[in-house]
Amino acid sequence: MPTRRWIAHLDMDAFYASVELLRYPELMGQAVVIGGSKRHQPLLLADGTRRFATLDGYAGRGVITTATYAARDLGVHSGMGLMKAALRAPQAVLLPVDFEQYRAYSRRFKAAVAELAPVIEDRGIDEIYIDLSEQPGAQDAIAHDPHGGVRALALDLKNNVRRATGLSCSIGVTPNKLLSKIASDLDKPNGLTLLTLDDLAERIWPLPVRKVNGIGPKAGAKLSTLGIETIGQLAAQDRASLIQQFGLSYGAWLFDASHGIDDRPVITHSEPVSMSRETTFERDLHALRDKTALTAIFTQLANQVASDLQRKGYVGRTIGIKLRFEDFKTVTRDLTVAQPTADASVIRQAAGSCLKRVDLARRIRLLGIRVGALQRSTGPAA
């Protein structure tokens, strides 16, 4: 392991929305949000132009998965309910999600990076970490002129991604994953940010604690009640008091993170731990009054998760369900069976016995089925 690592974090800019703009270039520069169901597919008119749905009057339970930068300027962002977004930006164009298309572009941008730098960790559909430390050829450039060499390599990555996909991305390059993740966000879109530990106080410490990957809503709120808003303020705490407030594991991690310390390697291969399917109903359903509909959905979820497992070549031993009630309270139940399976009827039956252990007095808004403790299946599905 080299003493000095160079780790890149590459994040595609407004990925889903940008893929849609390739398909509908006439929307370039406009406020566009992606989310919801296939109902609002654009209509091709007789004169060859397209008619797009807008957020105005949207009714339903969808959320925004991605918004263009123009839409973000209107105060809407990913995760926001579409009905709330419709009040803020009624004229924004609404497009349905097309995961198959995004997955195709995801494969393309990752392949374009791999041509130049093969040590890649997948972090979902639109981002990756890349270990540049051992780059053959880059090594000399890095040794002679660390910043120039690394910058040139990162620019090559951006160019290759654009050539292969027509899309822009933002890259952060630093000595570790934690800092690179923050850095890639500093100059979005189409950004390139190089930082070393010498830049910590000036570039990282002024940022809000929530910019750290791993500090979420709960930890952020607790830090705020302690008067800690920025990463610098977090770094000014002593380790012992953070451990006292947050426990040994998380407290020590908070301390290290605020000082830019992160030794995690770039993981180039990982096996899935679980696979699941879940669905939120258009209206809340009652276990007795809507028994027929619920039964059909339950069977469909079991079939879907079974076919996912079979297609990808896995079997699992722990079968579980997830329910979310009308009051948004969520419960899970699971059951570990003797023989790992990918069989829809076995999964359905085990999930059914989990369901019997839940009090179904309240109406249900979400139902899910999960299979965990996965192993690779050998031969034809058991």
Add this chain to the structure above:
DNA sequence: TCTGGGGTCCTAGGACCC
């Protein structure tokens, strides 16, 4: 006008075994 769907990891208690 409440909040999608797909994941990972951690914690904690109880069962069970040696």
Add this chain to the structure above:
DNA sequence: TCTGGGGTCCTAGGACCC
């Protein structure tokens, strides 16, 4: 028989991420 300690598995919930 009145009572230790360690290890692993199972289950439930929750924080967090993309």
